[in-house]
Amino acid sequence: MSGKVKLYGEPLSNMPWEDRPKGTNGPVWRSERNPIIPRDLLPTSNSIFNSAVVPFKDGFAGVFRCDNTARDMQIHSGKSKDAIHWEIEPEPIDFQYDDPERGKSEYKYDPRVVKIEDRYYISWCNGYHGPTIGLGYTGDFETFHQLENAFLPYNRNGVLFPRKINGNYAMLSRPSDTGHTPFGDIFYSESPDMTYWGKHRHVMSKSDGWQSTKIGAGPTPIETSEGWLMIYHGVLTSCNGFVYSMGAALLDIDEPWKVKYRTRPYILNPRMDYENVGDVPNVVFPCAALHDSETGRIAIYYGAADTVTCLAFTTGEILVDFIKKHSV
Numbered sequence: 001m002s003g004k005v006k007l008y009g010e011p012l013s014n015m016p017w018e019d020r021p022k023g024t025n026g027p028v029w030r031s032e033r034n035p036i037i038p039r040d041l042l043p044t045s046n047s048i049f050n051s052a053v054v055p056f057k058d059g060f061a062g063v064f065r066c067d068n069t070a071r072d073m074q075i076h077s078g079k080s081k082d083a084i085h086w087e088i089e090p091e092p093i094d095f096q097y098d099d100p101e102r103g104k105s106e107y108k109y110d111p112r113v114v115k116i117e118d119r120y121y122i123s124w125c126n127g128y129h130g131p132t133i134g135l136g137y138t139g140d141f142e143t144f145h146q147l148e149n150a151f152l153p154y155n156r157n158g159v160l161f162p163r164k165i166n167g168n169y170a171m172l173s174r175p176s177d178t179g180h181t182p183f184g185d186i187f188y189s190e191s192p193d194m195t196y197w198g199k200h201r202h203v204m205s206k207s208d209g210w211q212s213t214k215i216g217a218g219p220t221p222i223e224t225s226e227g228w229l230m231i232y233h234g235v236l237t238s239c240n241g242f243v244y245s246m247g248a249a250l251l252d253i254d255e256p257w258k259v260k261y262r263t264r265p266y267i268l269n270p271r272m273d274y275e276n277v278g279d280v281p282n283v284v285f286p287c288a289a290l291h292d293s294e295t296g297r298i299a300i301y302y303g304a305a306d307t308v309t310c311l312a313f314t315t316g317e318i319l320v321d322f323i324k325k326h327s328v
């Protein structure tokens with residue numbers, strides 16, 4: 001790639017891309033095709049948002065948050081040739097498990113997906129006597145296996161790193177409470193086996209402005225020559241309710257609980273109609289990012305207004321430069 005910031009990982013020349021529109025200078029710009037997934041792509045869906053995608057074979061696969069018209073929250077798998085037009089399975093993912101207690105799930109939402117070695121791991125917010133972090137995996141996006149919940153309730157926004165760190169699997173999460181949490185910091189945990197999680201470390205707290213109420217990790221962190229690039233959401237409490245924006249930070253490669261830089265301004269905030277109007281207004285909520293190690297291009301997938309799924313673009317060079325120049 002050009003410039004000096006290197007994104008590690010596989011080349012991904014078939015990922016979606018749109019150049020930054022002339023006359024704009026923000027670090028992240030929206031797809032002109034937004035929203036790429038309408039709320040009613042499935043006949044039974046009330047909304048499809050806060051969803052995750054990964055490269056798969058010669059195309060892409062994903063796990064989608066589909067709230068149905070009874071307002072049950074479930075996750076569905078899907079496939080795509082171009083990562084823009086999606087075929088989503090009409091039925092929720094039917095996880096396999098041998099211990100019935102392990103499979104208990106009152107609801108599932110906000111999935112993330114990451115390939116680690118030869119498996120695609122899925123993390124989501126799982127209802128088990130309150131929200132906690134559900135974990136599962138698949139090799140083919142046909143058969144899915146459910147693992148133990150990573151933590152006790154209450155926890156949300158569990159995001160796995162794409163490789164082991166210090167010999168262990170690693171995850172970011174956001175301990176919380178039973179309801180629509182009015183607080184929350186990001187923590188880091190490690191596991192030797194994806195079952196037992198420990199070595200918990202505090203990563204970062206809420207700050208001021210757009211991230212003054214709570215924060216939570218978003219897409220799988222991207223390994224770069226400048227540290228782990230973590231895109232996250234931050235929440236401000238306005239007199240009209242919560243406002244969800246997007247920010248970014250650089251974490252130490254070997255000790256990711258150490259924050260090197262973090263943006264004081266947001267990198268994207270709700271300002272388009274599809275972000276300001278919907279089931280929950282004023283929300284941009286990132287859950288996935290594709291990147292191409294050759295060109296440094298990044299495509300961010302985010303839910304808008306808890307209703308539809310959208311796409312935005314940046315590059316490693318532009319985003320890392322912005323984070324460093326505008327750090328808290």
Ligand code: BMA
Nearest residue numbers: 050109110180280283285306
């Ligand atoms: C959070 C989660 C997200 C949602 C956001 C805004 O607590 O429930 O799924 O997008 O609230 O409603």
